[in-house]
Amino acid sequence: MRTAYRVETVRAAESALMARLPEGTLMNRAAAGLAAACAELLRPGLGRRTVARVVLLVGGGDNGGDALFAGARLARRGIGVNALLLAPDRAHPAGLAALRAAGGRGLAVADIAPGALTTLLGRASMVVDGITGIGGRGGLRPVAAELAERVTASGAPVIAVDLPSGVDADTGEVRGPVLPATLTVTFGTLKPGLLVDPARQHAGDVRLVDIGLRPLLPVEPDVAALTPAEVAALLPRPTGESDKYRRGVLGVAAGSARYPGAAVLTVGGALRGGVGAVRYAGPAHAAVIARHPETLVSPGTPAEAGRVQAWVAGPGLGDHPEAERVVNEVLAADVPLLLDADALRGLDPARVRARSAPTLLTPHAGEAAALLGVARERVESSRLTSVRELAERFGATVLLKGSTTLVADPAGPVLVNETGTPWLATAGSGDVLSGLAGGLLAAGLAARDAGAVAAHLHGLAGHAAPMPATASGVTDALPTAWQSLTG
Numbered sequence: 073m074r075t076a077y078r079v080e081t082v083r084a085a086e087s088a089l090m091a092r093l094p095e096g097t098l099m100n101r102a103a104a105g106l107a108a109a110c111a112e113l114l115r116p117g118l119g120r121r122t123v124a125r126v127v128l129l130v131g132g133g134d135n136g137g138d139a140l141f142a143g144a145r146l147a148r149r150g151i152g153v154n155a156l157l158l159a160p161d162r163a164h165p166a167g168l169a170a171l172r173a174a175g176g177r178g179l180a181v182a183d184i185a186p187g188a189l190t191t192l193l194g195r196a197s198m199v200v201d202g203i204t205g206i207g208g209r210g211g212l213r214p215v216a217a218e219l220a221e222r223v224t225a226s227g228a229p230v231i232a233v234d235l236p237s238g239v240d241a242d243t244g245e246v247r248g249p250v251l252p253a254t255l256t257v258t259f260g261t262l263k264p265g266l267l268v269d270p271a272r273q274h275a276g277d278v279r280l281v282d283i284g285l286r287p288l289l290p291v292e293p294d295v296a297a298l299t300p301a302e303v304a305a306l307l308p309r310p311t312g313e314s315d316k317y318r319r320g321v322l323g324v325a326a327g328s329a330r331y332p333g334a335a336v337l338t339v340g341g342a343l344r345g346g347v348g349a350v351r352y353a354g355p356a357h358a359a360v361i362a363r364h365p366e367t368l369v370s371p372g373t374p375a376e377a378g379r380v381q382a383w384v385a386g387p388g389l390g391d392h393p394e395a396e397r398v399v400n401e402v403l404a405a406d407v408p409l410l411l412d413a414d415a416l417r418g419l420d421p422a423r424v425r426a427r428s429a430p431t432l433l434t435p436h437a438g439e440a441a442a443l444l445g446v447a448r449e450r451v452e453s454s455r456l457t458s459v460r461e462l463a464e465r466f467g468a469t470v471l472l473k474g475s476t477t478l479v480a481d482p483a484g485p486v487l488v489n490e491t492g493t494p495w496l497a498t499a500g501s502g503d504v505l506s507g508l509a510g511g512l513l514a515a516g517l518a519a520r521d522a523g524a525v526a527a528h529l530h531g532l533a534g535h536a537a538p539m540p541a542t543a544s545g546v547t548d549a550l551p552t553a554w555q556s557l558t559g
């Protein structure tokens with residue numbers, strides 16, 4: 073797992089580690105990793121014999137200290153380093169002394185004429201952003217924000233120290249101006265904001281520098297991403313003793329006369345989720361059987377459909393004459409249940425909490441907003457907080473779709489999917505995801521694993537599908553995605 077820890081936990085681990093080591097060791101390790109990453113990026117420029125010039129943006133905390141010590145290392149290699157000090161009286165004294173001793177310059181931003189600043193930034197091979205790290209609160213303050221804007225306008229590549237300045241490390245929220253980076257060099261552990269949008273979008277590539285923190289961090293992270301190997305290990309595989317019933321049967325209650333396609337797409341995803349069989353119950357049975365002849369179809373409601381190991385309900389229920397009954401029946405079923413789309417409308421938390429079997433809800437931001445009674449923008453700007461709130465409120469596993477797909481249980485780490493692509497934002501692709509996750513539930517995966525594995529495969533299929541991707545194209549690419557994991 074790629075793991076991320078919140079600031080409070082990082083600080084506690086750092087204090088414990090610092091107590092065992094000579095003063096300055098951690099910052100020295102951080103600066104060494106940062107300088108190495110910068111030098112690597114500068115190398116192609118040096119090869120063309122252009123003069124490498126680095127500008128450091130230095131805030132009043134230890135994030136600025138990291139930048140100054142890294143700058144000193146670069147200056148010792150003959151690189152021209154200018155540090156722009158946002159708070160000269162609070163700039164890390166030892167860091168500034170080291171930079172100056174190595175031949176670099178420290179300049180108070182307030183003392184630089186606008187024209188000189190433009191020249192400095194215009195000539196920079198790269199800008200190192202040490203304004204704020206885990207100590208940053210809210211969006212950048214005015215002076216820092218103005219500087220950040222000028223840096224962005226200069227077009228110089230920005231290397232963020234620990235985090236892009238202005239993002240919230242714990243939640244991935246961005247509440248004001250921020251300085252977007254080409255590369256973020258982070259120390260000791262990832263922070264949630266480096267994995268979750270909108271902050272993640274500002275981080276560029278992320279490189280983790282080991283400063284010896286890992287053994288001091290708790291076993292359970294706050295946010296984590298499954299690795300491809302972990303996803304592969306969770307994929308259901310038939311054995312010699314398997315038959316279609318033992319592999320799991322998924323029931324699908326989706327689609328309507330108005331939206332038969334949703335049924336076809338949900339079943340399509342389900343058939344690629346490693347189940348033995350899919351039972352479809354509903355008015356779109358003719359469309360389903362025409363497209364997926366391997367499906368066991370019936371025109372009635374879930375209670376009339378026969379035994380299954382899990383249900384998926386909701387996509388395209390639309391004008392289904394018995395939509396309410398369908399949702400009531402699957403809620404009452406004593407098997408794992410995935411609710412999506414129309415089944416989420418007006419869903420009563422108490423009814424979900426009362427279920428004895430696991431429930432997986434898969435809202436997009438709009439559906440999540442309706443369930444929480446907030447604006448859609450609030451969900452999109454605070455995805456991590458929103459998904460945790462929903463999981464808590466419903467006592468269920470929640471997969472929040474969108475630019476970063478998150479899977480949360482009422483307690484424990486939130487899983488982030490890293491394979492997504494905006495090409496998945498196409499009509500019906502969520503139906504495919506529901507079917508796929510439902511198939512994995514029926515095959516016996518826990519709700520959290522089913523959600524995370526489905527999102528991972530769905531993202532890979534989104535990349536593998538012919539461009540521009542369609543929901544059917546994503547469905548057809550799922551076996552390729554599956555095989556890319558299993559070899």
Ligand SMILES: NC(=O)C1=CN([C@@H]2O[C@H](COP(=O)(O)OP(=O)(O)OC[C@H]3O[C@@H](n4cnc5c(N)ncnc54)[C@H](O)[C@@H]3O)[C@@H](O)[C@H]2O)[C@@H](O)CC1
Binds near residue numbers: 216
């Ligand atoms: N504690 C440790 O052991 C280590 C810390 N390290 C570095 O130290 C950083 C944390 O240092 P600090 O706790 O000093 O905090 P930061 O340096 O991240 O931020 C605090 C500074 O930023 C200013 N600031 C806060 N919010 C701002 C905003 N919205 N706009 C403009 N300025 C703002 C504050 O006034 C203060 O000067 C880490 O992110 C990492 O870069 C590393 O050296 C590794 C070791």
Ligand SMILES: Nc1ncnc2c1ncn2[C@@H]1O[C@H](COP(=O)(O)OP(=O)(O)O)[C@@H](O)[C@H]1O
Binds near residue numbers: 436472495496499501
């Ligand atoms: N910007 C984005 N980046 C990555 N994935 C996205 C983005 N926007 C949407 N998606 C994904 O596309 C799918 C769309 O699902 P959904 O909103 O339910 O659409 P539909 O109801 O048409 O099927 C989800 O898997 C979601 O995570």
Ligand SMILES: [K+]
Binds near residue numbers: 201232233235
């Ligand atoms: K920073």
